[in-house]
Amino acid sequence: xxxxxxxxxxxxxxxxxxxxxxxxxxxxxxxxxxxxxxxxxxxxxxxxxxxxxxxxxxxxxxxxxxxxxxxxxxxxxxxxxxxxxxxxxxxxxxxxxxxxxxxxxxxxxxxxxxxxxxxxxxxxxxxxxxxxxxxxxxxxxxxxxxxxxxxxxxxxxxxxxxxxxxxxxxxxxxxxxxxxxxxxxxxxxxxxxxxxxxxxxxxxxxxxxxxxxxxxxxxxxxxxxxxxxxxxxxxxxxxxxxxxxxxxxxxxxxxxxxxxxxxxxxxxxxxxxxxxxxxxxxxxxxxxxxxxxxxxxxxxxxxxxxxxxxxxxxxxxxxxxxxxxx
Amino acid sequence: xxxxxxxxxxxxxxxxxxxxxxxxxxxxxxxxxxxxxxxxxxxxxxxxxxxxxxxxxxxxxxxxxxxxxxxxxxxxxxxxxxxxxxxxxxxxxxxxxxxxxxxxxxxxxxxxxxxxxxxxxxxxxxxxxxxxxxxxxxxxxxxxxxxxxxxxxxxxxxxxxxxxxxxxxxxxxxxxxxxxxxxxxxxxxxxxxxxxxxxxxxxxxxxxxxxxxxxxxxxxxxxxxxxxxxxxxxxxxxxxxxxxxxxxxxxxxxxxxxxxxxxxxxxxxxxxxxxxxxxxxxxxxxxxxxxxxxxxxxxxxxxxxxxxxxxxxxxxxxxxxxxxxx
Numbered sequence: 015x016x017x018x019x020x021x022x023x024x025x026x027x028x029x030x031x032x033x034x035x036x037x038x039x040x041x042x043x044x045x046x047x048x049x050x051x052x053x054x055x056x057x058x059x060x061x062x063x064x065x066x067x068x069x070x071x072x073x074x075x076x077x078x079x080x081x082x083x084x085x086x087x088x089x090x091x092x093x094x095x096x097x098x099x100x101x102x103x104x105x106x107x108x109x110x111x112x113x114x115x116x117x118x119x120x121x122x123x124x125x126x127x128x129x130x131x132x133x134x135x136x137x138x139x140x141x142x143x144x145x146x147x148x149x150x151x152x153x154x155x156x157x158x159x160x161x162x163x164x165x166x167x168x169x170x171x172x173x174x175x176x177x178x179x180x181x182x183x184x185x186x187x188x189x190x191x192x193x194x195x196x197x198x199x200x201x202x203x204x205x206x207x208x209x210x211x212x213x214x215x216x217x218x219x220x221x222x223x224x225x226x227x228x229x230x231x232x233x234x235x236x237x238x239x240x241x242x243x244x245x246x247x248x249x250x251x252x253x254x255x256x257x258x259x260x261x262x263x264x265x266x267x268x269x270x271x272x273x274x275x276x277x278x279x280x281x282x283x284x285x286x287x288x289x290x291x292x293x294x295x296x297x298x299x300x301x302x303x304x305x306x307x308x309x310x311x312x313x314x315x316x317x318x319x320x321x322x323x324x325x326x327x328x329x330x331x332x333x334x335x336x337x338x339x340x
Numbered sequence: 341x342x343x344x345x346x347x348x349x350x351x352x353x354x355x356x357x358x359x360x361x362x363x364x365x366x367x368x369x370x371x372x373x374x375x376x377x378x379x380x381x382x383x384x385x386x387x388x389x390x391x392x393x394x395x396x397x398x399x400x401x402x403x404x405x406x407x408x409x410x411x412x413x414x415x416x417x418x419x420x421x422x423x424x425x426x427x428x429x430x431x432x433x434x435x436x437x438x439x440x441x442x443x444x445x446x447x448x449x450x451x452x453x454x455x456x457x458x459x460x461x462x463x464x465x466x467x468x469x470x471x472x473x474x475x476x477x478x479x480x481x482x483x484x485x486x487x488x489x490x491x492x493x494x495x496x497x498x499x500x501x502x503x504x505x506x507x508x509x510x511x512x513x514x515x516x517x518x519x520x521x522x523x524x525x526x527x528x529x530x531x532x533x534x535x536x537x538x539x540x541x542x543x544x545x546x547x548x549x550x551x552x553x554x555x556x557x558x559x560x561x562x563x564x565x566x567x568x569x570x571x572x573x574x575x576x577x578x579x580x581x582x583x584x585x586x587x588x589x590x591x592x593x594x595x596x597x598x599x600x601x602x603x604x605x606x607x608x609x610x611x612x613x614x615x616x617x618x619x620x621x622x623x624x625x626x627x628x629x630x631x632x633x634x635x636x637x638x639x640x641x642x643x644x645x646x647x648x649x650x651x652x653x654x655x656x657x658x659x660x661x662x663x664x665x666x
Binding site: 297298299300 | 622623624625626627628629663
């Protein structure tokens with residue numbers, strides 16, 4: 015009589031960061047097949063019970079195209095590997111098919127050692143749909159959180175409440191290049207989400223210091239206006255020469271340490287997951303479904319309550335189905 | 341015995357652009373009360389039957405904050421009024437409450453003659469929610485189309501399929517200022533929607549010519565890559581000195597004339613309304629509702645069919661309710 019498969023063996027492989035198992039788990043998340051959804055739900059529930067997500071530091075890398083996010087991500091990966099930490103990279107490319115060009119993830123992968131088992135890179139092309147971020151990325155980040163010490167999520171940053179990268183990661187890093195103006199304008203107008211850490215990349219350029227100074231002034235103004243209460247860090251880097259990368263790693267670690275020390279890490283993850291689940295609820299069940307469940311605030315509270323008692327977010331969404339036969 | 345109110349009297353007032361009636365109609369659109377929704381649906385059906393929307397040229401003005409969209413809109417209004425045309429302005433301000441500052445519409449209104457009955461300005465604060473554009477703006481544009489010769493829609497342009505301004509207007513104008521880099525990057529990456537007409541504003545600045553040249557090069561590259569097949573126009577303006585404004589009006593008229601001559605105007609409006617209605621369907625009924633109606637493509641075809649036989653878009657959305665008792 016064959017013994018039943020032991021689900022903890024794949025979980026252990028995933029938690030060791032074994033490529034095949036991590037890929038399998040991410041394939042399940044991206045799949046639209048009901049079986050895959052069930053496997054994901056069960057996998058996440060087991061990993062949650064084992065407190066497997068706490069180890070990772072999740073870091074979002076956003077910024078307009080062309081500022082060198084991929085090169086910076088690759089430089090970060092090398093610095094983290096040199097420090098003995100494993101890294102999972104999720105590169106979300108919302109550019110439309112028509113624009114052509116390599117996937118973000120390919121650009122990161124190209125410059126890394128393919129034989130290093132401590133690095134895992136996954137590309138996700140969302141075909142022009144930024145909303146794709148809201149759909150599967152948060153769950154993929156969760157899977158990677160169980161497998162690696164640091165999870166980097168690289169994406170184009172455009173503020174939109176539904177797609178806020180800060181709901182997905184512990185630390186949100188925003189990359190600009192010297193002379194950037196439009197992004198700071200979006201930020202000032204309150205349209206673009208406020209990151210935790212700014213990186214002025216390509217800092218070998220002459221304007222870098224002026225850009226960093228402008229950014230610091232803008233950020234001071236934002237704080238004075240009450241938009242943000244925290245201290246912002248601005249780090250200048252050159253991903254090509256490697257200048258500033260160690261300082262950036264230190265700034266990332268310092269941000270996570272602050273979140274942990276103040277008890278905000280758990281709170282932020284809970285709030286982020288709640289916000290994502292609320293968006294997912296609206297997407298799945300519509301305004302009609304939202305109204306049947308008593309409106310947006312009632313649904314938010316219901317989701318929050320489910321998450322607080324440790325229920326998995328995907329299970330919570332099924333549980334709250336307003337159209338389910340009673 | 342009192343006679344029944346004659347709905348054509350208010351419609352006639354609206355079509356003459358009478359302020360009180362236009363305001364009343366827009367209030368109905370923005371209201372969440374069922375009575376108001378019914379009035380809007382009936383009003384639009386009557387106006388559609390009277391072919392009241394064909395007269396207007398609807399023009400979207402997008403671009404990052406700080407490029408002078410409001411000043412440009414005001415300069416355009418003055419030039420159009422000087423040519424004897426009436427203008428309705430819809431200023432959509434997605435900036436969050438926390439950022440403070442004047443509403444976009446107020447900035448336009450301030451510089452115009454308040455006694456001129458040929459100009460109407462409406463502000464719409466969406467409180468940080470860009471999705472607000474998708475919700476009521478297209479219907480407000482329709483109302484204004486029945487009342488004025490030209491309808492200007494001013495908003496912050498960030499590409500997102502759900503909120504594409506080009507679905508709402510005949511001509512989409514994108515404003516940059518000299519030295520802008522990030523916006524062009526978004527555009528190149530296929531993330532930002534492609535406008536019909538570019539305006540380099542603040543063209544009294546030294547970098548204006550270089551920016552216009554860069555834009556033309558980017559646009560040529562976009563055309564070569566097949567992203568866009570049309571000829572792009574780039575117009576340099578200075579909204580403060582008035583330089584280039586007449587050329588801009590001519591470029592706008594030329595674009596509309598091209599659309600009319602090629603029969604694209606009707607097609608574009610139909611496609612735009614279909615795209616907006618599909619988003620509205622998804623928002624209202626969710627993925628669950630979409631699946632019940634056979635999926636996204638089936639819903640798109642159903643909406644398109646309803647619109648082609650002349651049904652009003654709001655009525656079509658009610659008609660397709662997947663949860664309605666049969």
